[in-house]
Amino acid sequence: MYRGDFALGTLMRFLPIVTQIFLWWAIFDTIGHGTRDSANIVGYSFSNMVAYYLLTMVSRAFSSMPGLASGIALQIRSGEIKKYLIQPIGMLEFLLLSRLAHKLAYYSVAVLPFLLVFSICRGYFVDGWPAWDLLAGYVAALLMSFLLGFFLEASIGLIGFWFLEVSSLLFIYMLFNFFLSGHMFPLDMLPAPWDRLVSMLPLKYLAYYPAAIFLGKVPREELIGELWIEAGWVVFFIVTARVAYRLGVRRYSGYGG
């Protein structure tokens, strides 16, 4: 019904990238003494940098879960969660499927503005498409980023069983997520020892990691190993969310009708 609004809203989400492009353009001009193409920052050329920001938009399309954690916390607080206790369906499974359906529906429309922006900006992808093995790794990383994003946020929302108000906790998570997932800048730019510390966190798989694979910034020999680590984090958060839900339900008491 609101397809136009959808498409316009999605196009607008690319607007901050425009300012990022000019910021980095100015920076690369400075480093390259007026010739931006000769400069590079931690292995990223100017084109790489722009391509990186565009690719993080794709990663975020998979991994961001707006309203998930706050929705779960709200359902716990309002008692709406009772319906999952009496219906033959698990809350996490139901939310996962509805999120999947929502993403499919949303991006079946939003794919058009995405294609438009990417085709306008195809000049920034100087190396073209990556080799098939990297592309397969990229798709795997994207799919896992969806699961990781879902179960990580669900785990945070389920804290609502213990603390009724999680909105401030969520804000802090969002802050860290924005900075440490690589949404703001390529994580390779972090100085030591922060780079090592951040590379051990799961947040990098939400935006940085798929983009880095696409741009060939992840060495081939490390690709499979890293994907396994990402899979490990997905399993970890699936287990965390399930355990939290089970413990939470045991603790939960609903009154009234």
Place this chain on the structure above:
Amino acid sequence: MAQRRPSYLRVFLTFARNSLVRDTMFRTNFLLQCISSAGWTLMNVGFYLIVFQHTPLIGPESGWGKYEFFVFLATTWLINSLVQTFFMTNADDYSELIRTGNLDFVLLKPIDTQFLVSFQKMDWSSLSTFTAGVILLVVALWQLTTRPVHPLSISPWMVGLYLFYLCCGVAIFYSLMISLASTSIWLGRNQTLYDFWFYITNFARYPMEIYNRGWGVPLWGFFTFVVPVLVVVNVPARLLAQPLHPQRSLSWQLACFALLATIVSLLASRWVFQRALLSYRSASS
């Protein structure tokens, strides 16, 4: 009965006091909001500290080195926090008043409608960003004035002009915001327009020189002369951080233009607001 002109200052102070009372009623929430705003500013500084590890300047020969840029960043925070404190909640509520038809009650009050709509609530917690801006500004200016090579000297005139243009910046942002909010009379609901506000003001967060290349020139022209958001932060920040920039005459031309832009923006927003009100048809009986 003689009609008395309402004291706008007293009404404003009452609004401010009421908002403060409401904000401090939920003290923990207020504190957490302050902390999260401060966290956001810290992340921003973190990002630019990383950027300046890789480059001495933003733009070749632009003069925007690390601490000059931090003056710019602090100015952005000061203006944004003032807009958020005074107007953001109100503009948000205005669309809601139109949608629900509660604007009827505002129209009945014996006071200017735009004043009432614009100042009814204040978000005091946004002032934590203001505090962060002041701290960053002081630190950056301290570094600039005490550096061994070309130390910056600040005159009272510069401070006065800086404060004046800070107010101009707030006025331009306010004009844009109230104009966008007014359009909800015609459009019903305008969530996308709000996003639009955030995205447009995003352009104001960087020195205007960065757009002066390639296909940025039309953007620079548009956001300077049509929707003048680029002068909002650039003019005060430049007056304070780069008074001796080689393009000094350009700075003064820009400063004069900013003054003109402020006046035109305020008048235009007043016109849009009143035109929109004429089309208001309430929502129910």
